[in-house]
Amino acid sequence: MPGLLRGIARTAAIAGTATSVSNRVSRRQANRWAEQDVQSYPEPQAAAPIPAGASTGRDETRIEQLKELADLKTQGVLTEQEFAAEKARILGQ
Secondary structure: OHHHHHHHHHHHHHHHHHHHHHHHHHHHHHHHHHHHHHHHOOOOOOOOOOOOOOOOHHHHHHHHHHHHHHHHHHOOOOOHHHHHHHHHHHHOO
């Protein structure tokens, strides 16, 4: 019986040590991967402000649409309500 208990104790000690080593290796790998993720993604930089007077392509498109809309209203094709609704849609309001 003492030989059996000694074998069980030895197996338990080996299994405990293996589990401890495995957990330590897993944590170390997770830390390395986390460091690599941080290094691979540079810090986002703030976008440069748009100078006053400069317009983006989207603004120019909106202006053109509004001009065409105003022309249709002036020609009588659109009512005041239709004009207001389309203007709000274009401006995203």
